[in-house]
Amino acid sequence: MRDIISYVSILLFSIFLGAQITEGVLMVPHWKSMNAADFYSYYGKFGPAIGRYFTVLTITAALLPLFVMMYSWNRNRVSFRFAALSFFFALLFIAAFYVYFKGANEAFLNAAYSSQPLAEELARWSYWHWGRVGIECLSLACLVLAIRRL
Numbered sequence: 001m002r003d004i005i006s007y008v009s010i011l012l013f014s015i016f017l018g019a020q021i022t023e024g025v026l027m028v029p030h031w032k033s034m035n036a037a038d039f040y041s042y043y044g045k046f047g048p049a050i051g052r053y054f055t056v057l058t059i060t061a062a063l064l065p066l067f068v069m070m071y072s073w074n075r076n077r078v079s080f081r082f083a084a085l086s087f088f089f090a091l092l093f094i095a096a097f098y099v100y101f102k103g104a105n106e107a108f109l110n111a112a113y114s115s116q117p118l119a120e121e122l123a124r125w126s127y128w129h130w131g132r133v134g135i136e137c138l139s140l141a142c143l144v145l146a147i148r149r150l
Helices: 002-033 036-072 077-109 115-149
Strands: none
Touching (some): 002 036, 002 115, 036 077
């Protein structure tokens, strides 16, 4: 049973990370290729659904290290340390949403930028996104190490 829970935990976090990479590789370049009017039309139509989709994935991925950390508390100290580190990185990728993405996404919904500032903001959004993906990779690596030590 523990093996099934371990595999499902890694699978769920990997699905989240894969979706984030897909967003960065496919969606962001597409957004950057659009003119401002088309982007705002697209984002107004699909932005809220994209946000809901990633909210569910993000919360799920962030809770997994916490559950492994709680499970390993009295079972394996090395596993607990890796799980705690994974959870720390999870808190960082959640914090990134509130520090940057929440405001940027709201600005997109409100069509707050003209063409050139929009292009600059989408470039900034992309840099933040890939930084966040890097943190998520660290979280997943620590989660895998925590689960291997159980």
